[in-house]
Each structure stands twice: as C-alpha cells, then as structure tokens.
Amino acid sequence: MLRTLAVPPQRARQGLRLTLAFAIAGSGLAACSDQPVVPTTQQIDDGSGLELDLELQLQLSLMGIDGRIEERFTEKLGRDIDQVLAETGRLLFFDPILSLTQDNSCSGCHGPNVSFNDSKSISVGIGNNGVVGPDRNGPFNLRRAPTIINAAFYPNLMWDGRFASENKDGFDNSQGFRFPEPEGTSLSHLEHLLMAQAFTPVSDRIEMAGFDFVGDNDAIRAEIARRVDAIEEYRTRFSASFPAIAAGDPLRYEHIARALAEFEFTLIRADAPLDQYARGDTAAMSAPEKRGALLFFRNPAACFECHITLGYANQMFSDFESHVIGVPQVAPSETNAIFDGPGHDEDFGRERSTGDPADRYKFRSTPLRNVAYQPNFMHNGAFVCLDNSIRHHLEMQQTLETFNPEHLEYRLHARRGPDEPMIQRAHHLSKNPRGRLTDEQFTDLVAFVEISLSDPDAHPDALRHLIPATVPSGLPVHDFDFGAPEPECR
Ligand code: HEC
Ligand code: HEC
Known part of the structure; x- marks a missing residue:
C-alpha cells in the first residue's frame, strides 16, 4: 500500500516517520470502530504543517484516493x-x-x-x-x-x-x-x-x-x-x-x-484540488481544507461511512446505497407527480421502486464531487446552501424542528410532509446527533467539501x-x- 502513496519529493526525508505512522494506522484499523484510524493532528502536529500532510496522505491512501480516477476513464x-x-x-x-x-x-x-x-x-x-x-x-x-x-x-x-x-x-x-x-x-x-x-x-x-x-x-x-x-x-x-x-x-x-x-x-470532471494533492502537490489544498478532510474521513463526523471512495465507488464519494437521513419533506403546490403518504406530501424514496416498506424514506448517498456548484441540495432541493445540507447530517432533529421552507420559491412553501415517521426510521448516525464539531471544525469540513472536491472544469x-x-x-x-x-x- 505504501507504493500507492503520493509522497512529494520534499517529504522523502520523512520516510522513517511515515513508516511509523503507517504502522500505527494499521493497528488503528483493527481497533474499535469509533477510534480514529490514525493519530489526530493535535497528537503529532509540531506546527510545521508537515505532520498534517503526512497524516492526510496516509488517510487518502487508506481511502484509495490516488488522484488518478479521471485519467483511468478510457481504460x-x-x-x-x-x-x-x-x-x-x-x-x-x-x-x-x-x-x-x-x-x-x-x-x-x-x-x-x-x-x-x-x-x-x-x-x-x-x-x-x-x-x-x-x-x-x-x-x-x-x-x-x-x-x-x-x-x-x-x-x-x-x-x-x-x-x-x-x-x-x-x-x-x-x-x-x-x-x-x-x-x-x-x-x-x-x-x-x-x-x-x-x-x-x-x-x-x-x-x-x-x-x-x-x-x-x-x-x-x-x-x-x-x-x-x-x-x-x-x-x-x-x-x-x-x-x-x-x-x-x-x-x-x-x-x-x-x-x-x-x-x-x-x-468527466474529476480532477479537483484533492486529486492534485493526492498526486503529490501538497500546496493544492489549504490547511483548513486538509483539517476538514481528516474530519470527513474520521469520527465523529464520519462522513466516509456513506460517502465512500474505495472500490466500486470509483472515488466518487458514495456507497451507492440508500439510507434514511431525514431530509425535510417538501411538496409543491403545483405538480404533475403523485406524492406519497396520507397527505400526498411525502416522498417514500426507495420504497417507490422496490415496494418494500423497509426502504421508506431511503435515498442514495449522493456522490459529492463538484457538489459546491449546485444551486440546491438533497433529493428535493430542501437546502439551497451547502453548509446547511452538511449541518443537517450532524443535527437532523434540530434542522427538522427549525426547517422553514421560505428560502425556497413560494410554490414550495405550502405543503410540508411530516417529520416523525422519518425520524423513527433514521440511520443511527443521523439519529444520534454528532453536532459535537466546534465551529472551526465545521468550517474546515465545509471548506473540504466545497473547495477540495471541486474541479474548476465543472464550473458553469x-x-x-x-x-x-x-x-x-x-x-x-x-x-x-x-x-x-x-x-x-x-
Ligand atoms: C448515513 C449515511 C450518510 C452519512 C454518514 C453522511 N451522508 Fe451525506 N448524504 C447521505 C444521503 C443518503 C444523502 C442524500 C439524501 C437526500 O437527498 O435525501 C446525502 C447527501 C449529502 C449532501 C448533499 C448532496 C447533494 O447533491 O444534494 C452533502 C453535501 C453531504 N451528504 C455531505 C456529507 C458530509 C459532509 C457528511 C459528514 C458530516 C455526510 N454527508 C455524512 C448519506 C450520508
Ligand atoms: C424533467 C426533468 C428531466 C429531464 C428532461 C431529464 N432528466 Fe435526467 N434526471 C431528472 C431527475 C429528477 C433525475 C433523478 C430522478 C430520480 O432519482 O427519481 C434524473 C436523473 C438522471 C441521471 C442519473 C444521475 C445519477 O446521479 O444517478 C442521468 C444520467 C440523467 N438523468 C440523464 C438524463 C438524460 C440523458 C436526459 C435526456 C434524455 C435527461 N436526463 C432528461 C430530471 C430530468
């Protein structure tokens, strides 16, 4: 696995520590799943930023991110x-x-x-x-x-x-x-x-x-x-x-x-700062983005649990499985579609195609590359700001309580489906609030998703x-x- 690491030349002297950290990372993997996979930045950062890079490069290699998915398309x-x-x-x-x-x-x-x-x-x-x-x-x-x-x-x-x-x-x-x-x-x-x-x-x-x-x-x-x-x-x-x-x-x-x-x-637009970084350009990402990346790939944010990169995910940041994360239900006043539930104001998600009530309110984890260029987020555009769509993951209950569709156009204000049945079925990560990120950590996490995953060639x-x-x-x-x-x- 070390061979796939993109270690920039100026980092060659760090070889010994790299091996050491890698060994720790390996043991972390076998440990209890709510332990961080590798030591935290605070534990090993000497203030130079080098340790942050070392840690992130290890993390990316564990996640199979090599910055070369775009060039493998024709293959x-x-x-x-x-x-x-x-x-x-x-x-x-x-x-x-x-x-x-x-x-x-x-x-x-x-x-x-x-x-x-x-x-x-x-x-x-x-x-x-x-x-x-x-x-x-x-x-x-x-x-x-x-x-x-x-x-x-x-x-x-x-x-x-x-x-x-x-x-x-x-x-x-x-x-x-x-x-x-x-x-x-x-x-x-x-x-x-x-x-x-x-x-x-x-x-x-x-x-x-x-x-x-x-x-x-x-x-x-x-x-x-x-x-x-x-x-x-x-x-x-x-x-x-x-x-x-x-x-x-x-x-x-x-x-x-x-x-x-x-x-x-x-x-295909999959050459983002993260990919350049993974190929060895440590200047391609800022320090906040790097810290945000580590938060993304670890607990308590645990984004990687569903937005995966390894194997069949092709570094697209989705497990391509469906989960209930309790996105507020939005139903238009004027529609050609038939909405679900007693009030015809709900979307039952995957159940609509499988007919299985166990799939109710489940939606596919959205692949996250270039997500910052979107004008709205989630299957029904319930959020128009990227950070709110991320915050929802960390505090589902709270966003549901305070959600007000008035930031959406007026034809989407009138009918809002019920929250309670979704909350009951929510994925355990959504149910147990993970709002324990500090404001700075949250800002870093957003910076990672917003900037590091955005290929400039996907900009409008x-x-x-x-x-x-x-x-x-x-x-x-x-x-x-x-x-x-x-x-x-x-
Ligand atoms: C339990 C699985 C799960 C976890 C963990 C998870 N997500 Fe998601 N994510 C989803 C699902 C499912 C959707 C789509 C939901 C929908 O549209 O109804 C989604 C949607 C998103 C979106 C909106 C994308 C779009 O195009 O609208 C963003 C951004 C996002 N996730 C980022 C994150 C971040 C950052 C984290 C970590 C804090 C995270 N996710 C953790 C499952 C998850
Ligand atoms: C009326 C709007 C509309 C038009 C027109 C439309 N699409 Fe879509 N497209 C959607 C919606 C909505 C979805 C998601 C639907 C769902 O998941 O239930 C989608 C999904 C997709 C997806 C899947 C993307 C993913 O992330 O899985 C592809 C690919 C796609 N459309 C291609 C096309 C092509 C090609 C055409 C023209 C032949 C087209 N669409 C026309 C609205 C549209």
Missing part, C-alpha cells in the same frame, strides 16, 4: 471516446426534438449553467417556459435532477439507485442492468449503464413525453427515433458513426441513447461553450440563466 471504458458520436449526442442533449411535446430537452433539467444539475429544487418538465434558472416555470415533478457530470463512473443511478449494474460496475453489462418494470433487464445488452438510462427520460410523461401520445414506452421511443430520422442533419451525423445507417437503415432509439451516453462520457463558466447556438431540429434552444444570484447563507 475502464475499454476504448477511446467516439468524439463524432459524442458531438451528435451533445446536439441531441440540447434539442427539444427528444420531447414529444417539443418543449423540453435533457438540458432543461440538467443545465450547463448549473453544472448539469437542476436549476430548481424539484424538476420542472413538460409545460415549462423555456428558461433554465430560478425563473423556470411550469408544473413540478417529484425530485431534483442530480448532475450528469461523472455519472459514467456510477454503479447505479437515480436518487434511489433503481437503475443498477448487477455487478456494481456501470462499465460492465456481463451480469446485466436491472431497471424497474417495464424495462426490467431488457436494456442489458447495452455497453454502458448510461446508454440504458438514456432510454428512460424520453418516455417519462411528466419529464419529456407529455400525456397526449397514445402508446407504451417503446412506441414513444419509436416515434422519437422517427422524428429524429426525418431530420437530414441527424441522418448525416449518425451515418458517420453507424455504417448500417449510412447504408440506408432507419435510425432506432438505441442509436440516440448511445449518442447521449457518449456525450455524457465527455463530462467552463461548460458554457457546450451550449449549441442552434440545434438540427430548428426548435429553440432553452434560455440558460448564468447570472442567478448566490443565496445568502451564513
């Missing part, structure tokens, strides 16, 4: 990205032709102006006003759209992980891809989980398809493929990637799904160039608002 994919197909996918991603109502596209809910997240706390699908930003209007859906940046690394998708690769690897279909019915395992022949996922938004009546078309999901997709096939520019573009289409075959939805996924493959300004001026259908490209003011948070 995992087993081939280079097909840039021609990705370009076709980019145009489709922004083109409302994929919506039978012709008023929404993938980019309507995953906007580049918000780092391919949702610009709203809860998605607005069909019937929108063409704006992507705080002024987007129209009936709400159930949940917020998470970012598609880095989603290619995920072993399962969606807030409840309901689209999953059976062997916990989105790049590997050998055990099949499992989706809820009606898709079931029918999309398992596709090369990557994102290709399978790309079949689903277009057939969702609330998101993109609308309620007028008569026919099942396959009929919807066939109609979309027919419409795209009728556009000469798309036929030319797809012909360049698929010889059968060049030879005259009709376009099928599968070609569209492959193009969309190929575009998503170009959205670095993504603006991806918006096409026009799309092949000739339909209007949405109006992306890059100027939304930052909320007042502290």
Whole structure:
C-alpha cells in the first residue's frame, strides 16, 4: 500500500516517520470502530504543517484516493471516446426534438449553467417556459435532477439507485442492468449503464413525453427515433458513426441513447484540488481544507461511512446505497407527480421502486464531487446552501424542528410532509446527533467539501461553450440563466 502513496519529493526525508505512522494506522484499523484510524493532528502536529500532510496522505491512501480516477476513464471504458458520436449526442442533449411535446430537452433539467444539475429544487418538465434558472416555470415533478457530470463512473443511478449494474460496475453489462418494470433487464445488452438510462427520460410523461401520445414506452421511443430520422442533419451525423445507417437503415432509439451516453462520457470532471494533492502537490489544498478532510474521513463526523471512495465507488464519494437521513419533506403546490403518504406530501424514496416498506424514506448517498456548484441540495432541493445540507447530517432533529421552507420559491412553501415517521426510521448516525464539531471544525469540513472536491472544469463558466447556438431540429434552444444570484447563507 505504501507504493500507492503520493509522497512529494520534499517529504522523502520523512520516510522513517511515515513508516511509523503507517504502522500505527494499521493497528488503528483493527481497533474499535469509533477510534480514529490514525493519530489526530493535535497528537503529532509540531506546527510545521508537515505532520498534517503526512497524516492526510496516509488517510487518502487508506481511502484509495490516488488522484488518478479521471485519467483511468478510457481504460475502464475499454476504448477511446467516439468524439463524432459524442458531438451528435451533445446536439441531441440540447434539442427539444427528444420531447414529444417539443418543449423540453435533457438540458432543461440538467443545465450547463448549473453544472448539469437542476436549476430548481424539484424538476420542472413538460409545460415549462423555456428558461433554465430560478425563473423556470411550469408544473413540478417529484425530485431534483442530480448532475450528469461523472455519472459514467456510477454503479447505479437515480436518487434511489433503481437503475443498477448487477455487478456494481456501470462499465460492465456481463451480469446485466436491472431497471424497474417495464424495462426490467431488457436494456442489458447495452455497453454502458448510461446508454440504458438514456432510454428512460424520453418516455417519462411528466419529464419529456407529455400525456397526449397514445402508446407504451417503446412506441414513444419509436416515434422519437422517427422524428429524429426525418431530420437530414441527424441522418448525416449518425451515418458517420453507424455504417448500417449510412447504408440506408432507419435510425432506432438505441442509436440516440448511445449518442447521449457518449456525450455524457465527455463530462468527466474529476480532477479537483484533492486529486492534485493526492498526486503529490501538497500546496493544492489549504490547511483548513486538509483539517476538514481528516474530519470527513474520521469520527465523529464520519462522513466516509456513506460517502465512500474505495472500490466500486470509483472515488466518487458514495456507497451507492440508500439510507434514511431525514431530509425535510417538501411538496409543491403545483405538480404533475403523485406524492406519497396520507397527505400526498411525502416522498417514500426507495420504497417507490422496490415496494418494500423497509426502504421508506431511503435515498442514495449522493456522490459529492463538484457538489459546491449546485444551486440546491438533497433529493428535493430542501437546502439551497451547502453548509446547511452538511449541518443537517450532524443535527437532523434540530434542522427538522427549525426547517422553514421560505428560502425556497413560494410554490414550495405550502405543503410540508411530516417529520416523525422519518425520524423513527433514521440511520443511527443521523439519529444520534454528532453536532459535537466546534465551529472551526465545521468550517474546515465545509471548506473540504466545497473547495477540495471541486474541479474548476465543472464550473458553469467552463461548460458554457457546450451550449449549441442552434440545434438540427430548428426548435429553440432553452434560455440558460448564468447570472442567478448566490443565496445568502451564513
Ligand atoms: C424533467 C426533468 C428531466 C429531464 C428532461 C431529464 N432528466 Fe435526467 N434526471 C431528472 C431527475 C429528477 C433525475 C433523478 C430522478 C430520480 O432519482 O427519481 C434524473 C436523473 C438522471 C441521471 C442519473 C444521475 C445519477 O446521479 O444517478 C442521468 C444520467 C440523467 N438523468 C440523464 C438524463 C438524460 C440523458 C436526459 C435526456 C434524455 C435527461 N436526463 C432528461 C430530471 C430530468
Ligand atoms: C448515513 C449515511 C450518510 C452519512 C454518514 C453522511 N451522508 Fe451525506 N448524504 C447521505 C444521503 C443518503 C444523502 C442524500 C439524501 C437526500 O437527498 O435525501 C446525502 C447527501 C449529502 C449532501 C448533499 C448532496 C447533494 O447533491 O444534494 C452533502 C453535501 C453531504 N451528504 C455531505 C456529507 C458530509 C459532509 C457528511 C459528514 C458530516 C455526510 N454527508 C455524512 C448519506 C450520508
């Protein structure tokens, strides 16, 4: 394991202490789980900062963070990205032709102006006003759209992980891809989980398809493929990637799904200060961020219990499992979705797809890379400030008691689901308040999540160039608002 440590050259002389600390770390691992894995900064810091680096580098190596996940993407994919197909996918991603109502596209809910997240706390699908930003209007859906940046690394998708690769690897279909019915395992022949996922938004009546078309999901997709096939520019573009289409075959939805996924493959942004640090640049992170990192990976904050980095997590900071952390329930006054519970003001989380009451209120631990670029947090955007979403983890009961949805837009003020049933089911880490961090420790923890995990290339300004001026259908490209003011948070 020592070989994977990124020890910067100026640290070579520290070899002996490194080995010593590593031995202590090893013994810590075998001890009781609420002991720190390695000695605390206070125990060994001589004030120079060197010890802090030593400690953090050890911790990162234990967590399997080597700063090289981004460069391993094509190795995992087993081939280079097909840039021609990705370009076709980019145009489709922004083109409302994929919506039978012709008023929404993938980019309507995953906007580049918000780092391919949702610009709203809860998605607005069909019937929108063409704006992507705080002024987007129209009936709400159930949940917020998470970012598609880095989603290619995920072993399962969606807030409840309901689209999953059976062997916990989105790049590997050998055990099949499992989706809820009606898709079931029918999309398992596709090369990557994102290709399978790309079949689903277009057939969702609330998101993109609308309620007028008569026919099942396959009929919807066939109609979309027919419409795209009728556009000469798309036929030319797809012909360049698929010889059968060049030879005259009709376009099928599968070609569209492959193009969309190929575009998503170009959205890997996993070279953050933490990664540079892990590769040996000790100046890439500030001292508060470094201290915050150690808090993240240890008790009492214990963030790493769910936001894991090892193995199938691909250094994405999620165990891709679902847990109850008791996020305040927010239900819109105007919605096309059916909410759960007696008051129709709750989201039962994973239970909605498994039907198992034991899964009630469970949501997938959110992968945390680039989270600071989001305008809202959690599955329903209940928080608009990163630090509040982190504080909630440490003091669930308290945030639930004091939560007031008035920082959200007025259509989300009216209906708030009950807390008590969630509190009863909460994960033990949420139930037993861990609010024991000092103010300084909390600030350090936020600095780590906010700065160290943010790849500058995932900032909205670095993504603006991806918006096409026009799309092949000739339909209007949405109006992306890059100027939304930052909320007042502290
Ligand atoms: C109406 C808004 C909307 C549109 C349009 C939309 N999405 Fe989404 N997307 C969402 C929401 C909401 C979720 C999470 C839903 C859930 O978990 O229940 C999501 C989830 C995803 C995910 C999973 C990300 C993760 O972290 O697991 C991917 C990938 C994705 N969408 C891609 C697309 C693509 C590609 C398109 C266009 C074909 C698209 N979306 C269109 C709202 C939308
Ligand atoms: C018990 C498992 C668990 C632990 C421990 C945990 N989280 Fe989470 N975290 C989650 C889940 C689950 C969600 C998504 C909840 C939802 O949206 O309803 C989440 C969401 C988040 C989000 C919001 C992400 C987004 O895109 O909206 C942040 C930020 C976050 N966690 C940071 C932390 C930090 C920092 C810690 C340590 C103090 C921590 N988490 C500890 C499970 C956990």
